[in-house]
Structures are given as structure tokens and as C-alpha cells.
Amino acid sequence: MLNTYVIEGGIGKCTAFTALIPKLAKKAGEPIQIWTPYVDCYAGNPEVAMAFEQQTIPLNDPRLLKSDNIYYCEPYKSNFVFGKEHIIESYCRLFDIEYDESMKPKLYTDQHQKKADEWLTQNGVTGDYVLVQFTGGQSPVMFNPQNQYISSNPGRNYSPYLAQQVIDKIKMRYKDLTIIDTTLPNEPGYQNTIKCTEHWAVIHQMLKKSKGFISIDTSINHFSASTKTKGVVLWGNTRFNQFGYDQNINLHYHMKQNEWNESKFKENDPRNIMVDPDEVFKAYVSIRGKK
Numbered sequence: 677m678l679n680t681y682v683i684e685g686g687i688g689k690c691t692a693f694t695a696l697i698p699k700l701a702k703k704a705g706e707p708i709q710i711w712t713p714y715v716d717c718y719a720g721n722p723e724v725a726m727a728f729e730q731q732t733i734p735l736n737d738p739r740l741l742k743s744d745n746i747y748y749c750e751p752y753k754s755n756f757v758f759g760k761e762h763i764i765e766s767y768c769r770l771f772d773i774e775y776d777e778s779m780k781p782k783l784y785t786d787q788h789q790k791k792a793d794e795w796l797t798q799n800g801v802t803g804d805y806v807l808v809q810f811t812g813g814q815s816p817v818m819f820n821p822q823n824q825y826i827s828s829n830p831g832r833n834y835s836p837y838l839a840q841q842v843i844d845k846i847k848m849r850y851k852d853l854t855i856i857d858t859t860l861p862n863e864p865g866y867q868n869t870i871k872c873t874e875h876w877a878v879i880h881q882m883l884k885k886s887k888g889f890i891s892i893d894t895s896i897n898h899f900s901a902s903t904k905t906k907g908v909v910l911w912g913n914t915r916f917n918q919f920g921y922d923q924n925i926n927l928h929y930h931m932k933q934n935e936w937n938e939s940k941f942k943e944n945d946p947r948n949i950m951v952d953p954d955e956v957f958k959a960y961v962s963i964r965g966k967k
Contacts, residue, residue, distance in 0.1 A: 678725070680709040680740055681771075682748035686815065687876055688919070690717040691898040695764045695779040696771060697723050703773070709743060711735060713817055716877050720784030731817065747771060759938060762918055780921070781902045785881040791874065792881045799870050804887045805854040806846070806960075807879070810839040810910075811863045812894035816876060821861040831913035832892050834949055836864045841953035842890065843868055846960060853887065858896060888963045890956065892949070893919050900924060908959045912949030915941065925959040927951045933959065 679700065683693050690712055701707050701723035710718050710727045718727040728740060740746065749770035756766040768775035796805070811834070813827030827833055843855055847868045857869040858879050865871055872879060880899045883889060889896055889907035893914045900907055901921045908925045909916065916926040917936040925933050929950050930940040942948070 677704045677744045678706065678709065678742065679704045680711060680743040680746045682735070682746065683710055683712045684730070684750070687714055687717065687895040688893075688898040689763065690714040691781045691783060691895065691902065692763045692919075693767055694718070694721070694781045694783060694902070696767055696773055697721060697782075699768075699773045699779075700771065709740070711740060711746075713815075716875075717783060719877070720787065721782075756918070759915055759918065759941075781898055783877070783880055783899065783902045785877045788875075788878045788881040791878050795872065795874055795878065796882070799872075801854045801856070801870070803852050803854065804850070805856050805882075806887050807856050807858050807883055807889040807891075807896060807907075808839075808843070808869065809858045809889075809891040809894055809896050810834040810836070811859050812892060814860055814863070816860065819860060823862060825860075825862045825864075829913070831944075831946075832894070832949065833912070834892055834910050834951075836866070838950070838953050839864075840866050842956045842960075845953065845957040849957075849961065850887075850964070856882070856886075888960060890960055897921070897924070906963050908956060908963060910949060910951050910956065913943045913945075925963065927955060927959060 683690055694717060707723045707725035709725050711730055712727060713730045715727040715729045718724045751763060751766035751770060754766060754770060755761060764779055765775045813829045813832065843866050846855065855869040857866060857871045861873050876895060883899050883905050884903045886905060889900060889905060891897055892910050897909050906923055908927065909920060911926060911928040920926045927933050929947050931937050
């Protein structure tokens with residue numbers, strides 16, 4: 677049975693959906709099709725027959741209409757809004773798949789290893805490196821670096837002033853560590869970092885060999901579940917019980933690490949993301965271990 681799934685949203689959301697693909701393909705008895713703005717999330721996946729690019733291929737394309745079923749859901753307009761379900765759990769419920777906590781995203785980007793190696797060589801990165809991403813909320817689809825940076829959700833962004841303190845503390849502790857900033861070109865940059873503007877699939881591949889990462893709730897958070905790379909995630913006005921992963925250290929201004937407390941969460945509180953740089957630094961050191 678050929679089933680096609682309409683998956684919308686950003687890179688992180690599309691990455692999270694990949695956790696369902698093995699069970700969806702097994703249920704259908706064959707690989708599935710996907711219609712999405714981020715086809716690269718599904719490239720190379722042996723259980724995806726074809727991924728169609730939403731901006732250029734209409735839903736009534738003959739290759740989509742040959743499907744036995746075309747499925748669509750929007751978790752953000754479901755029980756997910758109660759704040760209790762993880763995004764993967766919500767997708768499972770809406771697509772009638774049994775959820776278990778072992779389900780994690782999986783991206784296939786080995787084909788980008790050569791490009792990742794070339795970028796590292798060209799930028800003089802010969803030793804250990806760590807990836808950081810303190811801002812986000814822009815779509816890389818049709819991205820124009822000349823545009824002024826405007827985040828779709830500034831409540832997730834970590835203050836550049838605090839971010840620089842984190843970077844300085846890490847650089848002082850790990851002098852030979854290269855800090856790679858994975859934000860888009862028009863987003864804030866930092867001293868003692870190198871900005872990497874390669875395609876996000878290359879960044880996913882680079883994450884596999886990095887010495888951890890530090891990010892806000894954005895794409896790298898979801899990539900880390902795919903690469904099994906431990907890191908530190910700073911949370912603002914989104915919930916880590918809904919978008920986070922237990923392998924990481926999840927930090928929020930009002931809560932203890934990795935201990936979600938809904939009673940302390942106020943979505944519009946500007947302090948949410950203001951995690952102490954010392955706490956971020958100590959969390960990263962605990963990920964790296966004593967050296």
C-alpha cells in the first residue's frame with residue numbers, strides 16, 4: 677500500500693517526524709512517500725520511496741495521486757497544545773502509530789562527509805571542535821543573506837551578550853577547541869568562533885564528530901538525537917518535555933536541568949531563556965568530562 681504523508685513545519689519538526697518512518701513503512705508494507713518543504717530530511721532513507729518538494733511540486737501531481745492514501749496532520753492544532761506530549765508522541769497518536777520513548781529521529785547524511793571535511797580543512801580546523809547555535813527562527817528555504825535578521829520566535833534566542841560569555845569560558849578551558857557557529861549569515865556572530873554557512877545536512881554530518889554542542893531549541897537539538905551527540909540545550913518559551921531529548925542537558929531559567937515543571941513555565945516570561953552562563957559552561961564541561 678503506497679501511503680504519502682504531508683509533513684510541514686521547519687527543519688526540526690521535519691527531522692522529528694523521521695522517528696516514525698520505520699513503523700509507518702512497516703504498517704504500509706512498503707516505503708512511504710513524503711510531500712514537504714524539507715526533502716533533504718528524507719534523502720537516502722531506505723524506507724522513503726520518494727520525497728517531493730512542496731514549493732515546486734503540487735499535491736495533485738500524478739506521482740502523488742497514485743497513492744492509496746494521502747495523510748496530513750498538524751500536531752500544533754491537536755492535544756499537543758496542552759503541553760504534555762512530545763512532538764514525536766503527538767505525531768504517533770495522530771497517525772495511529774504506537775509510541776515508545778526509544779523512537780528517535782534518523783537522518784541519512786553520510787554523502788556529505790566529503791563536503792564537511794573540505795569545509796573543516798579550508799577553515800583550518802584540524803583538531804576538536806564544538807557546534808553552537810544561540811539564535812534561529814529563520815527558514816533556509818529561499819534564504820537571502822542580505823535580509824535583516826528577524827526570528828519567527830525571538831523568545832527562544834539566547835542573548836548575544838550571555839552567549840559571548842559562554843564562548844569565552846569554553847575557550848579559556850579548552851584552548852585548542854574550535855567553536856563553530858552554525859547560524860545563518862545575517863545572525864549575530866561571536867569572537868573566537870568560526871561561522872559555518874554550509875547546508876544544514878552538512879552541519880548534521882559535522883555534528884557526528886563534534887565534541888558536543890550548545891544550542892537553543894532549534895534544528896541542532898533534533899539533529900543530536902539522530903547523531904547521538906550529547907550537548908547542552910537552552911530553553912526559552914518552548915518546552916523541553918515536548919521538543920527535547922533526555923540524552924542532552926536541558927536548561928531553563930526557572931527549572932532544574934532535565935526536570936520539567938509545568939507550574940514554573942510562563943510562556944511570555946522574558947527570563948525563560950536567561951540561563952546563567954556559568955551554568956551553561958558547567959553543563960558543557962560535564963558533557964566533555966574532565967580534561
